[in-house]
Amino acid sequence: xxxxxxxxxxxxxxxxxxxxxxxxxxxxxxxxxxxxxxxxxxxxxxxxxxxxxxxxxxxxxxxxxxxxxxxxxxxxxxxxxxxxxxxxxxxxxxxxxxxxxxxxxxxxxxxxxxxxxxxxxxxxxxxxxxxxxxxxxxxxxxxxxxxxxxxxxxxxxxxxxxxxxxxxxxxxxxxxxxxxxxxxxxxxxxxxxxxxxxxxxxxxxxxxxxxxxxxxxxxxxxxxxxxxxxxxxxxxxxxxxxxxxxxxxxxxxxxxxxxxxxxxxxxxxxxxxxxxxxxxxxxxxxxxxxxxxxxxxxxxxxxxxxxxxxxxxxxxxxxx
Amino acid sequence: xxxxxxxxxxxxxxxxxxxxxxxxxxxxxxxxxxxxxxxxxxxxxxxxxxxxxxxxxxxxxxxxxxxxxxxxxxxxxxxxxxxxxxxxxxxxxxxxxxxxxxxxxxxxxxxxxxxxxxxxxxxxxxxxxxxxxxxxxxxxxxxxxxxxxxxxxxxxxxxxxxxxxxxxxxxxxx
Numbered sequence: 001x002x003x004x005x006x007x008x009x010x011x012x013x014x015x016x017x018x019x020x021x022x023x024x025x026x027x028x029x030x031x032x033x034x035x036x037x038x039x040x041x042x043x044x045x046x047x048x049x050x051x052x053x054x055x056x057x058x059x060x061x062x063x064x065x066x067x068x069x070x071x072x073x074x075x076x077x078x079x080x081x082x083x084x085x086x087x088x089x090x091x092x093x094x095x096x097x098x099x100x101x102x103x104x105x106x107x108x109x110x111x112x113x114x115x116x117x118x119x120x121x122x123x124x125x126x127x128x129x130x131x132x133x134x135x136x137x138x139x140x141x142x143x144x145x146x147x148x149x150x151x152x153x154x155x156x157x158x159x160x161x162x163x164x165x166x167x168x169x170x171x172x173x174x175x176x177x178x179x180x181x182x183x184x185x186x187x188x189x190x191x192x193x194x195x196x197x198x199x200x201x202x203x204x205x206x207x208x209x210x211x212x213x214x215x216x217x218x219x220x221x222x223x224x225x226x227x228x229x230x231x232x233x234x235x236x237x238x239x240x241x242x243x244x245x246x247x248x249x250x251x252x253x254x255x256x257x258x259x260x261x262x263x264x265x266x267x268x269x270x271x272x273x274x275x276x277x278x279x280x281x282x283x284x285x286x287x288x289x290x291x292x293x294x295x296x297x298x299x300x301x302x303x304x305x306x307x308x309x310x311x312x313x314x315x316x317x318x319x320x
Numbered sequence: 321x322x323x324x325x326x327x328x329x330x331x332x333x334x335x336x337x338x339x340x341x342x343x344x345x346x347x348x349x350x351x352x353x354x355x356x357x358x359x360x361x362x363x364x365x366x367x368x369x370x371x372x373x374x375x376x377x378x379x380x381x382x383x384x385x386x387x388x389x390x391x392x393x394x395x396x397x398x399x400x401x402x403x404x405x406x407x408x409x410x411x412x413x414x415x416x417x418x419x420x421x422x423x424x425x426x427x428x429x430x431x432x433x434x435x436x437x438x439x440x441x442x443x444x445x446x447x448x449x450x451x452x453x454x455x456x457x458x459x460x461x462x463x464x465x466x467x468x469x470x471x472x473x474x475x476x477x478x479x480x481x482x483x484x485x486x487x488x489x490x491x492x493x494x
Contacts, residue, residue: 009404010404012406013406016406074406074408077408077409077442078404080374080442081374081375081376081377081401082374082375082376082401082409082442083373083374083375083376083442084442084443084444084445085368085372085442085443085444085445085446085448085449086368086372086373086374086375088372088445088446119445203377
């Protein structure tokens with residue numbers, strides 16, 4: 001099934017008809033935003049566009065088709081496969097992953113019980129974010145990851161602000177390390193995919209290509225997942241996205257102590273930035289990571305800014 | 321002329337006796353069908369409870385594991401759900417109850433219960449699903465117990481009534 005079919009299937013009948021008529025290059029389509037009583041909006045080629053009733057892209061929101069409560073309800077029914085209960089945990093986190101690896105962000109009224117989020121009702125805002133794989137985006141990074149003296153890779157931390165392509169880079173690194181590259185034969189990789197973002201598993205099947213030697217623990221808390229993978233799947237490399245809690249750091253210590261190599265990502269803009277964060281500063285102080293990859297979107301999403309080694313020595317730069 | 325009368329009487333006797341046996345057999349089949357349905361709903365409960373499986377997948381797995389008279393019912397629901405054709409779950413469920421249970425011995429009342437069971441499926445959280453399913457399983461259990469208690473007397477009554485009605489009509493005709 002192609003991207004167009006995957007997406008249209010989860011929309012209400014009316015929206016399905018309108019977007020079906022629209023001539024779109026789905027590779028350029030980034031987001032579809034549905035907000036109750038607000039115009040239908042898409043992000044297409046980094047630009048906003050409103051969609052009219054007769055399936056045309058417009059800049060003027062007053063001409064756009066309005067999203068009703070019914071459209072949202074119907075769309076949610078399809079997104080959740082008629083089974084909202086099956087996505088309880090995802091709804092608590094505010095997103096659902098669907099077939100094709102696309103992520104549906106949802107917002108509405110939060111139900112709190114004992115100071116914890118129990119669920120969400122009156123869902124009124126839906127953000128459909130399309131999954132895009134960028135195969136080969138790790139090519140410039142890979143030569144810096146392989147150990148000079150012994151076989152294997154360095155413990156690597158990818159640092160990047162949100163929406164700058166860190167998960168996309170991590171995904172491609174995993175794929176290439178797992179399949180094998182000109183620098184090294186394939187290695188077994190264990191991925192703890194807490195938010196289903198890396199592999200975008202749908203009913204257990206990864207929708208993104210993560211390589212032939214990759215095992216994925218889907219929707220599993222990172223700290224627990226890392227331990228589980230080491231015990232059960234004996235990976236040579238463990239990959240996780242968006243580390244940040246104390247438990248994550250303890251698990252990282254354990255992983256590194258076990259002789260596994262680790263690739264992780266973290267929100268931030270530089271090593272200094274990480275050094276100033278309360279929990280994450282330990283990562284830099286303890287010199288747990290041997291390579292730091294800094295990304296930003298100065299020259300477009302996923303721009304590789306700098307690569308540092310464990311001592312803070314710059315190995316690569318594309319900064320101005 | 322007498323031969324015609326005798327043949328007519330025999331036919332009336334045979335058909336009314338047959339009807340008696342048919343109703344008594346239907347009742348036994350209904351109990352079997354309700355037991356089967358209870359077992360299948362139990363499977364659905366297990367799937368939802370253990371792994372929060374979404375309804376299309378859970379119903380499809382029941383359809384694959386089951387080869388009895390409910391197969392076409394679950395097959396229809398599973399296919400329609402997977403099509404995401406613009407119909408709500410309740411609409412699909414109701415249509416399936418109305419059209420796909422012809423080979424079962426369920427009564428109109430059983431079908432109505434099954435329809436209203438579908439009204440709350442898929443809605444809200446897992447606890448709600450468990451409660452809805454448990455309620456329906458209990459309801460089925462009560463009907464099965466009631467029917468089983470009276471099946472012997474009732475089937476004897478149906479059989480006897482069939483024969484007696486045949487004799488009665490024959491006497492009137494003669």
